[in-house]
Amino acid sequence: MHESLFLGPHGENAEFFRQIWGELLHRTLQHRSETFPGDSSPGITPPDSERIRLVEREIANFFQILQQEVPTFSNRYLGHMISDVSIPALIGNAAVLFCNPNLASKEVASAGLKLEMQAINELARMIGLEPASARGHFTSGGTVANFEAFWRARFRLDHWLSMGAWLLEKGHTSEGIFALAHQGWNSFYRQSERFGVDIAELAERSYVVQGPWDIASYYRDTLRFDFPQPVVLVPGNKHYSWPKSANVFGISEKAIWPTALDRFGRVCIASLRRNIEKARQQQRPVMMNVSVAGTTELGTVDAVDAACDLFDEYRRQENIDIWHHVDAAYGGYFCSTFRGGSSLLPERAIAAFGALARADSVTLDPHKLGFVPYACGAFLVRDAQAYSVSQVSAPYLIEDKKNDHPGWSTTLEGSRSATGAGAVWLSSRVLPLDASGHGAILNQTLATTQQLADKLQRSFDNIYFTPGRDTNIVCFTLAHTGASLRETNRRTGVVIDRFTGSPHFAISRTALGVKSYAAMVDDVVGQWHGVVDDDHLLVIRMVVMSPYLGDAATTDALLDEFVAELRSFALQ
Numbered sequence: 001m002h003e004s005l006f007l008g009p010h011g012e013n014a015e016f017f018r019q020i021w022g023e024l025l026h027r028t029l030q031h032r033s034e035t036f037p038g039d040s041s042p043g044i045t046p047p048d049s050e051r052i053r054l055v056e057r058e059i060a061n062f063f064q065i066l067q068q069e070v071p072t073f074s075n076r077y078l079g080h081m082i083s084d085v086s087i088p089a090l091i092g093n094a095a096v097l098f099c100n101p102n103l104a105s106k107e108v109a110s111a112g113l114k115l116e117m118q119a120i121n122e123l124a125r126m127i128g129l130e131p132a133s134a135r136g137h138f139t140s141g142g143t144v145a146n147f148e149a150f151w152r153a154r155f156r157l158d159h160w161l162s163m164g165a166w167l168l169e170k171g172h173t174s175e176g177i178f179a180l181a182h183q184g185w186n187s188f189y190r191q192s193e194r195f196g197v198d199i200a201e202l203a204e205r206s207y208v209v210q211g212p213w214d215i216a217s218y219y220r221d222t223l224r225f226d227f228p229q230p231v232v233l234v235p236g237n238k239h240y241s242w243p244k245s246a247n248v249f250g251i252s253e254k255a256i257w258p259t260a261l262d263r264f265g266r267v268c269i270a271s272l273r274r275n276i277e278k279a280r281q282q283q284r285p286v287m288m289n290v291s292v293a294g295t296t297e298l299g300t301v302d303a304v305d306a307a308c309d310l311f312d313e314y315r316r317q318e319n320i321d322i323w324h325h326v327d328a329a330y331g332g333y334f335c336s337t338f339r340g341g342s343s344l345l346p347e348r349a350i351a352a353f354g355a356l357a358r359a360d361s362v363t364l365d366p367h368k369l370g371f372v373p374y375a376c377g378a379f380l381v382r383d384a385q386a387y388s389v390s391q392v393s394a395p396y397l398i399e400d401k402k403n404d405h406p407g408w409s410t411t412l413e414g415s416r417s418a419t420g421a422g423a424v425w426l427s428s429r430v431l432p433l434d435a436s437g438h439g440a441i442l443n444q445t446l447a448t449t450q451q452l453a454d455k456l457q458r459s460f461d462n463i464y465f466t467p468g469r470d471t472n473i474v475c476f477t478l479a480h481t482g483a484s485l486r487e488t489n490r491r492t493g494v495v496i497d498r499f500t501g502s503p504h505f506a507i508s509r510t511a512l513g514v515k516s517y518a519a520m521v522d523d524v525v526g527q528w529h530g531v532v533d534d535d536h537l538l539v540i541r542m543v544v545m546s547p548y549l550g551d552a553a554t555t556d557a558l559l560d561e562f563v564a565e566l567r568s569f570a571l572q
């Protein structure tokens with residue numbers, strides 16, 4: 001039913017699309033003609049026939065290149081986290097292009113910022129946040145949204161740490177630096193009022209303001225201990241944006257502490273607790289902890305709820321406030337499947353997604369499961385206070401002091417397009433972000449994923465899936481009983497290469513490193529009684545997110561065709 005809001009793999013919905021596109025052009029031109037209607041026309045002459053022919057010819061050349069693009073709108077595309085975009089998202093995006101606002105400033109985006117705020121509120125509601133207290137903005141993608149979290153967590157920790165250093169230096173406390181670095185804003189403001197600490201005094205003790213070299217000597221010379229280098233706790237299933245952020249923000253790669261994964265590839269909460277205790281023991285503050293709700297590799301969902309319980313316990317019982325960020329770039333939209341309806345997600349995944357609203361900050365990627373064109377990510381915080389970040393001023397722009405809009409100085413990116421905001425705004429109105437709308441499409445992808453997995457299981461008796469599938473990504477390998485991992489990986493590589501060379505289906509691959517996925521690799525290889533003699537398990541990865549797989553008979557025939565192709569590639 002909802003696929004009526006997509007163009008269709010063969011342009012089946014052409015008529016509806018033409019009508020809506022016509023509506024967009026009509027309104028865009030009408031808006032132009034009605035703006036300063038009294039002005040005399042600058043007398044634009046239309047292009048002559050030669051120039052028109054030039055444009056047409058170049059468009060033909062252009063399409064010759066463009067048509068070689070991977071057809072991700074096809075049902076046969078089951079590779080990466082990309083599929084067709086919805087018509088409302090496309091129209092919302094395109095409509096914004098014609099007026100081209102820049103979200104960097106209210107001066108050139110009065111409507112754009114309104115659209116952004118309302119679209120962010122829709123996303124906030126979807127993940128269970130209270131729009132009145134939440135804040136957020138659109139980014140170019142999940143990577144930058146994760147950087148936004150990093151930036152703000154660092155800002156907060158730097159304040160608490162600077163206050164701690166000041167209190168220690170002046171002899172007002174005997175607490176350890178770890179406890180001081182996690183003291184919370186209430187304590188921060190209480191101390192600052194009690195002792196009349198001003199912001200300049202804190203800046204002198206801030207590692208962000210002073211830089212690592214000066215702050216290292218301050219700690220050594222004045223406080224008589226080494227600067228307590230903060231650590232970031234990231235699960236072994238992390239996206240590569242996390243090591244990138246360590247690199248960009250200048251913390252050592254060694255300061256990214258991996259939390260161990262269980263055999264399902266989910267973060268092990270006991271290991272998380274051990275990491276926090278290790279940090280406390282070494283008196284190194286935890287800048288932030290990251291949970292992943294829908295990993296890039298397997299679509300696995302960490303127990304965000306259990307992690308939230310752990311952080312609540314630290315806050316309540318020990319006054320230790322640790323920033324908890326959830327990277328829900330891929331999975332966040334699954335929240336729509338259980339809002340106002342029943343979800344096909346496993347119970348534990350529902351509980352995990354239900355806890356997104358308890359985290360300090362969340363990354364979403366509308367350009368993945370939101371069926372929105374690139375580039376569109378989003379960063380959200382539960383509480384406005386967590387949105388604070390170092391103010392950087394530019395004298396030529398007016399800042400919104402009321403802070404009801406994300407201003408130019410509070411985002412990592414400068415100029416920002418409102419296309420993503422427009423796309424999310426329009427699509428969330430037409431296709432509500434609950435079980436009746438968007439959630440129905442995602443539930444359908446979950447059902448198709450199950451159908452695919454069942455069919456594969458029935459068709460091959462030597463197929464081995466990664467355990468604990470949480471969402472709509474299927475990963476598997478084919479192996480002979482007793483075969484070594486190295487030999488199995490080689491064979492899998494050959495099958496993947498054959499898919500790459502064939503036009504019929506697009507799949508993807510992932511190598512599950514033994515370093516992060518030890519328990520899972522042992523489990524899977526153990527199932528075929530093999531030996532782990534390689535540093536990774538190579539799997540065929542299929543992301544099932546096409547909105548066109550609702551019709552059971554067509555889908556069944558397509559999956560049969562896939563099974564036949566896989567069989568022929570595996571036997572060759």
Ligand SMILES: *Cc1c(COP(=O)(O)O)cnc(C)c1O
Pocket residue numbers: 140141142143144146239241292294295296327328329330365377
């Ligand atoms: C895709 C993804 C990202 C990065 O998002 P981009 O939009 O590619 O920048 C980060 N984390 C996870 C879990 C992802 O799936």
